[in-house]
Amino acid sequence: MPTAEETGARLAEIPNLTVSRGTPLCRYTRFGIGGPADLYAETDSVEAFIAALTAAHASGLETMVIGGGTNLIVSDEGFRGIMLRYRADGLRATGNSVSADAGAVLQDLVDFSISRGLKGLETLAGIPGSTGAAVYGNAGAYGHSISERVVEVRFYDGAAVRVFRNEECQFHYRESIFKSHKEWIIFSTELLLEPANAAVLRQTADDIMKVRNEKFPVTMKCAGSIFKNLLLRDLPREAAAGVPAAVVREGKVPAAYFLEQVGAKGIERGQIRVATYHANLIYNAGGGSAADLWTLIAELKARVRRQFGIELEEEVQYVGFD
Numbered sequence: 277m278p279t280a281e282e283t284g285a286r287l288a289e290i291p292n293l294t295v296s297r298g299t300p301l302c303r304y305t306r307f308g309i310g311g312p313a314d315l316y317a318e319t320d321s322v323e324a325f326i327a328a329l330t331a332a333h334a335s336g337l338e339t340m341v342i343g344g345g346t347n348l349i350v351s352d353e354g355f356r357g358i359m360l361r362y363r364a365d366g367l368r369a370t371g372n373s374v375s376a377d378a379g380a381v382l383q384d385l386v387d388f389s390i391s392r393g394l395k396g397l398e399t400l401a402g403i404p405g406s407t408g409a410a411v412y413g414n415a416g417a418y419g420h421s422i423s424e425r426v427v428e429v430r431f432y433d434g435a436a437v438r439v440f441r442n443e444e445c446q447f448h449y450r451e452s453i454f455k456s457h458k459e460w461i462i463f464s465t466e467l468l469l470e471p472a473n474a475a476v477l478r479q480t481a482d483d484i485m486k487v488r489n490e491k492f493p494v495t496m497k498c499a500g501s502i503f504k505n506l507l508l509r510d511l512p513r514e515a516a517a518g519v520p521a522a523v524v525r526e527g528k529v530p531a532a533y534f535l536e537q538v539g540a541k542g543i544e545r546g547q548i549r550v551a552t553y554h555a556n557l558i559y560n561a562g563g564g565s566a567a568d569l570w571t572l573i574a575e576l577k578a579r580v581r582r583q584f585g586i587e588l589e590e591e592v593q594y595v596g597f598d
C-alpha cells in the first residue's frame with residue numbers, strides 16, 4: 277500500500293487539483309474544531325475529482341467529502357485519510373428550472389432563484405453550507421425541505437456518473453439515499469421552481485434571515501441544531517402523551533422540548549456550551565475540543581433516554597471518531 281506521502285505525490289500530479297498534507301480541519305469546520313487530515317484535496321473539475329477519488333481508492337486510504345463544514349464534528353485526532361472537496365459552484369436557470377453545482381453556497385442558490393422571481397427555496401434562506409450537502413442531508417427549515425424542489429441529482433458512485441430522479445433519492449426528514457452511501461459524491465442537482473413576485477420572495481427570505489441571525493449569530497461556532505426533531509407518531513406512548521399539543525409542528529416534536537425538560541440549557545463541558553436560550557444548540561465558546569463536544573452530546577442523550585426512553589439522533593455528522 278502506498279503511504280500518505282506517496283499518495284499525496286500522486287494526487288499532486290492531477291491537473292486542477294489542489295492538495296495539502298496534514299491540513300488542520302478546524303479551519304474548515306464552523307465549530308472551529310478538528311485535527312488534521314492526512315491529505316486534503318479540492319477542485320472544481322469533475323474529471324480531477326474522479327481522478328483524485330480513483331487515486332485515493334488505489335491507495336487504500338479512507339476518503340470523505342466535505343462541503344462548507346457547517347454540519348461536521350471532526351475529532352481532535354483528525355481524519356486518517358483523504359478529505360476531498362468539490363468546489364464547482366455554477367448556477368444556471370432555464371425557464372422555471374435551476375441547475376446548481378454541488379459546491380454552490382446554498383444561500384447563493386436561494387438568492388439566485390429569488391432574483392429570477394422563482395419560488396420554492398426562499399424558506400431555506402440562511403441555512404449555511406453547500407448545495408451538495410443540502411441535498412445529502414435534505415436540508416430544510418420553516419416546514420420545507422430542498423427535496424420538495426429537487427427533480428434530479430447527478431452523482432458519482434465510484435464507478436460511473438449517474439442521475440437519480442427525486443423518488444430514487446429516498447428523501448425524507450433530513451435523510452436521503454446519499455446518507456447510506458457516503459462514498460457517493462453529488463456533483464449537481466436540478467430543481468423545479470415556480471414563477472412568483474421576486475420582491476415578495478425577497479421579503480420572506482429577509483424576514484427568515486433576521487430571525488435566524490438572532491438565534492444563530494453569524495460568528496457562532498456551531499452546527500445549528502445538534503439533534504434531529506422527532507416524529508410524534510414514533511415516540512413511546514408515555515412520552516408522546518406528555519407532549520403539549522402546542523409544541524408539535526407538522527407532526528414533529530422539537531428535540532429541544534425534551535432537552536429543556538432534562539435541564540440542558542446552559543450546561544457546559546470545557547469551552548463547549550448549550551445555549552441558554554435554545555436547548556438543541558451547542559456551541560464552541562472558543563478553544564473547545566471535540567472530546568468535550570462528544571461528552572456533552574453523550575450526556576444529553578443519556579439524560580433524555582433516562583427520563584423519556586427516547587433515543588435522540590444527531591443531525592450532525594461525525595468525522596474521525598471510531
Ligand SMILES: Cc1cc2nc3c(=O)[nH]c(=O)nc-3n(C[C@H](O)[C@H](O)[C@H](O)COP(=O)(O)OP(=O)(O)OC[C@H]3O[C@@H](n4cnc5c(N)ncnc54)[C@H](O)[C@@H]3O)c2cc1C
Binds near residue numbers: 340348409410460
Ligand atoms: C447556524 C446553523 C444553522 C443551521 N440551520 C439548519 C437548518 O435550519 N436546516 C438544516 O437542514 N440544516 C441546518 N444547519 C446544518 C447545515 O447547515 C446543513 O446540514 C448543511 O446542508 C451542511 O452543509 P455543508 O456544506 O456545510 O456540509 P458539511 O458539513 O461539509 O457536510 C455535511 C455532510 O454532507 C456530506 N457532503 C458534503 N458535500 C457533499 C457532496 N457533494 N456529495 C455528497 N455528500 C456531501 C459530507 O460528507 C457530510 O457527511 C445549520 C447549521 C448551522 C451552522
